[in-house]
Amino acid sequence: MHFYRSLLILFTFFVFCMNVYSIDLKVQIKNGTNGGIGSVDKIKVILLRDGMVPIREMGAQTGNFTIQGLDVPDGSPVLIQATYKGANYNKMVPPVPAMRSKIQEIEVYESSTDIKILKTRSLLQIVREKDSIQVFKIYLIQNNSNPPRSYQSSGLEVFIPQEATGIMGSWTQGQSQMAIPLEFKDQGNGIRLLERSVLPGSTDIQISYRIPAESGQDVTFEDGILFEEPSNEKPIFAKPLDMKLEFSSDSNPQILKDDIPEGLNAFMVKYENGTKKTKISLIGGTPVIPKLTNGPRQVVNGNLIPEWDTSLVAIIGFLALLFSLSYIGEYIKRKNQKHG
The missing domain is CATH 2.60.40 (Immunoglobulin-like)
Structure with missing residues (x-):
């Protein structure tokens, strides 16, 4: 019984790995307040599969950049979360090749305390x-x-x-x-x-x-x-x-x-x-x-x-x-x- 259970776990892991793909996400940051090139203090990529699982974190970025080599299961969307001056800006990327390959535009804004x-x-x-x-x-x-x-x-x-x-x-x-x-x-x-x-x-x-x-x-x-x-x-x-x-x-x-x-x-x-x-x-x-x-x-x-x-x-x-x-x-x- 233990043998068959181990075999099932191994088979499930093998199928999961077979359906994992390495993708690159091209990102463009814009500043919605002044209309110019934007920057962020931090970037986090989150896998939306059985909850929210962080899979990559990067430091400050400006303008256009690429998040390379993300191992993402087929059929699972990912969330790009950009942090700028304490505010979070989210961009969800559906599990569609055409959507994953396009430039992911994220607009950030200057802050106000009013x-x-x-x-x-x-x-x-x-x-x-x-x-x-x-x-x-x-x-x-x-x-x-x-x-x-x-x-x-x-x-x-x-x-x-x-x-x-x-x-x-x-x-x-x-x-x-x-x-x-x-x-x-x-x-x-x-x-x-x-x-x-x-x-x-x-x-x-x-x-x-x-x-x-x-x-x-x-x-x-x-x-x-x-x-x-x-x-x-x-x-x-x-x-x-x-x-x-x-x-x-x-x-x-x-x-x-x-x-x-x-x-x-x-x-x-x-x-x-x-x-x-x-x-x-x-x-x-x-x-x-x-x-x-x-x-x-x-x-x-x-x-x-x-x-x-x-x-x-x-x-x-x-x-x-x-x-x-x-x-x-x-x-x-x-x-x-x-x-x-």
């Missing part, structure tokens, strides 16, 4: 499940700096209650649509730091966590507005419909009805003027039973949205709508005029 170059909208969705409250925080960020620059600082601060469990996050930037799992640095008092740079263009941040709550138990937790909003208002969505919500900072929140997916209650909630916080109390409600119950929630197809909760996909479209408006209040005004 957070005003970012325009951000966020929302909260709350779902009562059997043994917990599932909370999703969604951020859409637009970096429309001119000339284009990456936003760099100590990081972005987001609010997640101290009692939260099962915290997960994904970061999707630019046109790559490649979701990167997030790590959170606990700063205390519910503040978590995301140590990432925001590149020009659009960025989608998804965060998921749970608040422990037995079936039918009333529960209160806190939320706060940090970097994301210039105002002190945020849309909050909730299911099931028979769950009552109360907000410590707003006894009479605006009820949203238009463009809201079926099965959701929606509010525009004013947070406290000074602290930009609110306490959210959930009273009653029939638990929503997920269709997928096996294993922990994972990043799937670039997001944390579970397959059973298609409503969250729809309300991301609502959030995108806010980008076309100067202020959240404009949305309320427009809806009131529509029904007036």
Whole structure:
């Protein structure tokens, strides 16, 4: 038995080696801020096979260069990650000979510490499940700096209650649509730091966590507005419909009805003027039973949205709508005029 097992391992290794090819990748670095030749501080090549496996690392490079002699399994894409002034720029190379042989253009940008170059909208969705409250925080960020620059600082601060469990996050930037799992640095008092740079263009941040709550138990937790909003208002969505919500900072929140997916209650909630916080109390409600119950929630197809909760996909479209408006209040005004 041991002989046959060893033979199988040897055969598998032989087949794997037979399908490994040595490739050269031609790379061109451009500077998207000044339009000239770009440079990077570091280059890393990562094999996207059963995770992210680094296979080559190089020092500073400028303009055009070639990464030679990369042993890459057939059918496996690779990721070229360029680091410039602390920001990472990713270029995925599909496992197609024509794509591997072409010049891989990577555009890098000068940095800015001015957070005003970012325009951000966020929302909260709350779902009562059997043994917990599932909370999703969604951020859409637009970096429309001119000339284009990456936003760099100590990081972005987001609010997640101290009692939260099962915290997960994904970061999707630019046109790559490649979701990167997030790590959170606990700063205390519910503040978590995301140590990432925001590149020009659009960025989608998804965060998921749970608040422990037995079936039918009333529960209160806190939320706060940090970097994301210039105002002190945020849309909050909730299911099931028979769950009552109360907000410590707003006894009479605006009820949203238009463009809201079926099965959701929606509010525009004013947070406290000074602290930009609110306490959210959930009273009653029939638990929503997920269709997928096996294993922990994972990043799937670039997001944390579970397959059973298609409503969250729809309300991301609502959030995108806010980008076309100067202020959240404009949305309320427009809806009131529509029904007036």
